[in-house]
Amino acid sequence: MSDSDLSSKYVLQTAGFDARFPNTNQTRHCYQNYTDYFKCVAAKGEDFAPCKQFKRAYNSLCPNEWISKFDDQRENGTFPASLEP
Amino acid sequence: MTNINNINRSDFQYFPFHLVTPSPWPILLSFSLLTMAIGAVMYMHGYSNGGELLSTGFILTSFGMGLWFRDVIIEGTYLGDHTRQVQKGLQLGILLFIVSEVFAFLSVFWAFFHSSLSPAIEIGGVWPPQGITPLDPFAIPLLNTILLVSSGAFVTYGHHALIHGDRRGAILGMFLTILFAVIFTILQYYEYSEAAFTMSDSVYGSSFYASTGLHGLHVIVGTIFISVAFIRLINYHLTDTHHQGCEAAILYWHFVDVVWLFLFIAVYYWGGM
Numbered sequence: 001m002s003d004s005d006l007s008s009k010y011v012l013q014t015a016g017f018d019a020r021f022p023n024t025n026q027t028r029h030c031y032q033n034y035t036d037y038f039k040c041v042a043a044k045g046e047d048f049a050p051c052k053q054f055k056r057a058y059n060s061l062c063p064n065e066w067i068s069k070f071d072d073q074r075e076n077g078t079f080p081a082s083l084e085p
Numbered sequence: 086m087t088n089i090n091n092i093n094r095s096d097f098q099y100f101p102f103h104l105v106t107p108s109p110w111p112i113l114l115s116f117s118l119l120t121m122a123i124g125a126v127m128y129m130h131g132y133s134n135g136g137e138l139l140s141t142g143f144i145l146t147s148f149g150m151g152l153w154f155r156d157v158i159i160e161g162t163y164l165g166d167h168t169r170q171v172q173k174g175l176q177l178g179i180l181l182f183i184v185s186e187v188f189a190f191l192s193v194f195w196a197f198f199h200s201s202l203s204p205a206i207e208i209g210g211v212w213p214p215q216g217i218t219p220l221d222p223f224a225i226p227l228l229n230t231i232l233l234v235s236s237g238a239f240v241t242y243g244h245h246a247l248i249h250g251d252r253r254g255a256i257l258g259m260f261l262t263i264l265f266a267v268i269f270t271i272l273q274y275y276e277y278s279e280a281a282f283t284m285s286d287s288v289y290g291s292s293f294y295a296s297t298g299l300h301g302l303h304v305i306v307g308t309i310f311i312s313v314a315f316i317r318l319i320n321y322h323l324t325d326t327h328h329q330g331c332e333a334a335i336l337y338w339h340f341v342d343v344v345w346l347f348l349f350i351a352v353y354y355w356g357g358m
Contacts, residue, residue, distance in 0.1 A: 080209035
């Protein structure tokens, strides 16, 4: 099986190093990207491509349980950050 | 008698210390404290009759303390047991006690800074947390700061008056101290009842009421301490050179004042920004 066949189909990467969150505890990194994605969408609309970067980041970084918890909180209006742009 | 001889030698002691006569208060107070502690735990965990046990323990503890301190006053003022050496021992005792209180406050301040310096994402990653409206530090808290600092000045004035034999000045100083202390307490009670958040409102509420509440209890205790000294002053218990209980109360009161300053700066001002 050749590596080049696979690598041409899938680009495997995760969120890059963010100097704002240099330590082992990456909770804030996940949370910040989640918040930034929805603020970005609120400001620029869902079709604005650069917003997708935040979405990719939080999907990589955050445990799925957290993502569904955050989504539920947003629906209930209890998400603990302002998502206004 | 004009001399000491072998027959009456046993009536005298050749050391400056006070060997206290047997007293029931220490053991009584220890059981009262245990009752209060168990009552408090029961009450906070919802067990039946917890509140009653807590109240019983509290009343027993208060009376036990009152009776013990009454005996100390009798020994010092009426029986003459408090030589200079004994006075110094009592002074060291109150100093060490205040040091232990400092550590107690250090723990609540630690808890406050732990939660506020790196706010959790569950509260929005900000301090004050999302949804919390803190009190305006430049309203009642600033007034309270002025009240406490002034009361510290009044008590120092009163103390100096006492040392200089100025009875009227000493009584006035102590009275104004107590007055301002009571006004502080009333204003804090008002703030507590009008605040937009309770102790259950996130770690903000918990750390706010734990720290300011512990301080408030100390203000109440300190007020009682100063009041006892005030009453003793009026009743001619104190002299210009011998007034350990009064000095202890004053020291305790200054400690309460300093803790408030830290609270005002850290919890009210910085914590509310």
